Each structure stands twice: as C-alpha cells, then as structure tokens.
Amino acid sequence: MEPANVNNVNTRRARRPREVHYQGKFIRAVSEDGWEWVERTNAAGAVVIVPITAQGEVVLIEQYRIPLHARVIELPAGLAGDAAGDEDESLLAAARRELLEETGFEADRWEYLTEGPSSAGLATEVFALYLARDARRVAPGGGDSAEEIAVHVVPHAELEPWLERRRAEGAMIDPKVFAGLYFALTRGALNQSH
Numbered sequence: 001m002e003p004a005n006v007n008n009v010n011t012r013r014a015r016r017p018r019e020v021h022y023q024g025k026f027i028r029a030v031s032e033d034g035w036e037w038v039e040r041t042n043a044a045g046a047v048v049i050v051p052i053t054a055q056g057e058v059v060l061i062e063q064y065r066i067p068l069h070a071r072v073i074e075l076p077a078g079l080a081g082d083a084a085g086d087e088d089e090s091l092l093a094a095a096r097r098e099l100l101e102e103t104g105f106e107a108d109r110w111e112y113l114t115e116g117p118s119s120a121g122l123a124t125e126v127f128a129l130y131l132a133r134d135a136r137r138v139a140p141g142g143g144d145s146a147e148e149i150a151v152h153v154v155p156h157a158e159l160e161p162w163l164e165r166r167r168a169e170g171a172m173i174d175p176k177v178f179a180g181l182y183f184a185l186t187r188g189a190l191n192q193s194h
Contacts, residue, residue, distance in 0.1 A: 044081030046127040047095040050180035051135040062150040074174040076102040104141030107132035
C-alpha cells in the first residue's frame with residue numbers, strides 16, 4: 001500500500017482560520033486556536049529510507065544539524081517534489097533519489113512500510129518510511145553541494161554498541177533509526193545470522 005498524499009492532514013473539527021506569522025523560503029510559521037506550528041512550503045512530501053545490504057549491514061548517515069548544533073546519526077531521508085520541474089515527483093522516486101544522493105547506494109527491492117508525523121506538536125510534515133533491501137554501493141554519496149554527509153555501513157550485529165559509542169562521543173541518534181530497525185527485523189530484512 002502506498003500513501004496517497006502523506007502531507008494531507010485530516011481535520012476532524014471546525015477550525016478557526018489560521019494566521020501566518022512568518023513566511024520564509026522553505027517554511028512558514030502559522031497559528032490556529034492558540035497553537036503554533038511550521039509547514040514546509042517547498043515540497044510535496046518527505047521520505048525516510050531503511051537501507052539494508054545483502055550482508056545484513058545497515059546504511060546510516062551522519063551530518064551536522066545546525067538547529068541542534070550537533071552531529072546526528074540518521075537514516076537517509078529527504079523531500080519529494082522540492083526541485084523546480086519535479087513538483088509531481090512520487091515518494092518512491094524521491095526515496096530512490098535521496099538514497100543514491102546521500103549514501104551512494106541503490107536498491108532494486110523497495111517496500112513501503114508506513115507513514116507518520118516527524119514532530120506532531122511542531123510541524124505538519126508527515127514522512128513515508130521505505131525499506132530498501134539488498135542495497136549496494138554504486139557511488140560515493142555524501143549529499144548535494146549544500147550537504148556534508150558521512151556514510152556509515154554498520155553490520156547489524158555491531159549496530160547497538162556502535163550507536164552507543166557514537167552517542168558517548170557526542171553524536172545524537174535520531175529515533176527513526178530504531179523504528180527503521182524494528183521494521184527491518186519484523187519484515188525479515190535482518191535475520192539472526194546477520
């Protein structure tokens with residue numbers, strides 16, 4: 001099952017008109033009924049990818065996130081429809097593009113897993129989570145010209161201590177990493193031999 005439009009927020013009650021407080025290049029800050037939040041203005045959706053190699057390795061990225069002033073260990077992710085001329089880009093096409101761009105990996109076996117809010121109290125953004133099986137390196141990765149992404153390929157059996165070491169060294173760990181591992185395990189992408 002593919003999401004129809006992961007950023008279409010379902011409303012269940014009558015609402016007062018929202019007020020726009022700030023409009024930037026990529027986001028706007030709005031309020032309604034005393035609640036403030038942000039919305040993306042430049043994308044049709046968001047994707048997060050759980051890349052697993054045939055050898056049972058998990059492909060992660062690390063980048064410095066200016067809002068947190070910290071390095072963050074994450075799953076590859078990005079926006080759909082955020083480039084001029086590609087406003088109708090599908091979520092799966094965006095996932096494939098982002099995986100290659102950020103990590104240098106490709107995968108032929110893709111599975112839509114779920115969708116959910118990235119930060120339900122702060123933003124309207126909803127992301128689609130995809131599993132990329134048998135991921136293989138075909139390019140260096142590292143992101144686009146505005147990004148400095150380090151790629152980590154970690155054997156599943158070593159992942160927990162590796163993440164703890166990175167945390168002890170000061171990196172933050174995005175909890176979506178753990179959600180992605182849950183799906184990889186329950187969908188059989190990582191078995192006990194890995």
